[in-house]
Amino acid sequence: MPVLVDVIISFALIFLLFSILVSGMAELWQLIIRKRALFLHDAINDVFNDHLNKNYAHLIYTHPLVDRLKEKNTTYPHYIAAGTFADALIDIIRNDHQLPEITFNHERKSYDIKHAVYSSDQAKAGDGIVTDFNAGIHAMAESDLKQLLRTVSFGADDYASLKRNVVQWFNDYMSATSTWYKRGMTKMLFGFGIIVALVFNVNAIHIVKELYDQKVMRDELVNYAKEYVAKNKEFYDGEKMQNIPIDLQVQRIQEAYKESRALNLPVGWRLKDMTNRYDLPGMTTDIILYLLMSIPGWLIAAAALSYGADNWFNILSRFINIRTSIKPKE
């Protein structure tokens, strides 16, 4: 029993260190490709690009409240606060049913512009917005979006209640979409897990075998794991990996890398491990066979690495507690 617990602790520690690397790489890649911003745009586009009327998603993104959140002209914002979204949407819909009129004045040889007049422009700020918003919905052709907007506006009799309804809908929708996002992230983590498993030759089956066979290595890792948990408990109880700032992220990756190097872990590429293993003639055959036999171990490792550093930390702490509780009986 203690051997099994020690193997699990050592295994969890190794995968925790490499998971920090994987999570950090995924987070950096997300920033580089602006995945969050594109995902948010796609999620809003799914609902507000109404082919039977207009692409309201485009209108939301070009509304000054949202447009100013962009880093560049060709990118989308990473985050839109629910209140900002609601203000932009209400303004767009209330404006939607009237276009400004532009007519050419032949005498002056220039265009005259007549802006649309709304009931909400004439009264004190905020009054009449619900009336204009409902008029905007009424002018739309029947569509899913029209139905959604109509439903959201139920019970709203002033700007504050209309905004509250939109904010509530937006927050609910974002909660639902965050599940889709996490699913997408899992695929990305698995991809980076494969890269890390291959680059560092992290073979889950080989690691378990080595940990089981080598007591000295196991003991060293268990001792280090206890220190690690004590030192990092506060961090993992607080912020999650994806919320930490980028410089801290890079620092943690560097630390994880240094620690993994210092611990002499059963990972990495060594020619002697690959050759003279199966008693086959020729080094190339040996290497090919070694690589083929390693595939299941790499796949398991990739799946384990995509589990996330915080989850591995929880497993590690739990088994250290179990070990502490069973040690005296032994």
Added chain:
Amino acid sequence: MIYFNSHTHIFSAQYVPNNVVGVPIMNFMSRYPIAATLSRFFARLRFGAIDSQLERVTKFASIGLGTSQETIFNTLEEYYNSWGDVRFVILTMDMEQMGAGKPMGNYRTQLEELVRIRARGHYANKLLPFLFVDPRRPEFVNGKVLVEWVKPWFERYGFCGIKMYPALGYYPFDEKLDELYDWAEAKQVPILYHCIQGVIHYRGSLNGFPKPRHFIPEIHNLNLKEGKAFQANFTHPLNYKKVLERNPRLKICLAHYGGEEELTRRGPNKGAWYDAIRNLMVEYKNVYTDISFTLHDQSTFPIIAKDMKDPAVQQQVLFGTDYYVVQKDKDEGDLRDELRAFLNAQSEERNLFDLMAAENPRTFLRSSFYSA
């Protein structure tokens, strides 16, 4: 003096279906902005011809990725900051019927966005929008409905011309367009047609394409199996002979002068489009052409200059660049300055560039809805 760039586009990639040349590059760069950063980096390494091509394609894609038409227009306007009063004919595009799938943003969004942009500040007089008309839109059940849809855009929302792109899959003498032509002729509304064989064309099935209303055996071949070749059926300049026979006072512009190959290569099957356009211009004073896109190839300049000096057609050639489509071949500033310098060196009596970019467009654009 007021200058006009009579052929520009500011619609963003979202108004173009995915299955159209250039859009996959833009989408890729939108999904992976690092690709644009890397290509800019490699372009700056200066490897010779490849780097400038890469730089232009990257620039073209990054302009098209602009999230609004205003953003794209601002990049165009910057090129002309030192030119004083410059006005831009903005050609809208409806690519929903070209058989390449639905674009992300529909045509109505594009038009209303443009109207709202013009209602701001100085844009109304700078942007002169042309309304794209595709007779195949399902709501245009007949020509009357089509005209009733067109009129408010001119009477209330400041459009000043019509754009058509027959290569997307329709003939310019389509029956549904007759009433539009009658109205446009009466109001002297200019109509600009795409008239070059390019990479943007009808992508749908060509099997059983109906025989056109006017079948012209010399130019129509319905047995062609490739969209790229088939587009000549729709776009050929001789199709307009039929349009002008019915509406001889209709003010039209056959854009691109048929293309740089038609302008520069002579011989069997070459130059026929250029000759056809030029003959129409000689016959009808209300037929114009523009040199947009074509001017990226400097070997066309002598022919353009020759026509600009020829009283038979010199008042019917318009300056246009085809911004930002042309960016992938040559930078807007370069092609404009090269042409201007070339034309100015041709004649001491008359400034040919001013004739092409200021005087001729003024006549072309004059209608019941606009004058400059």
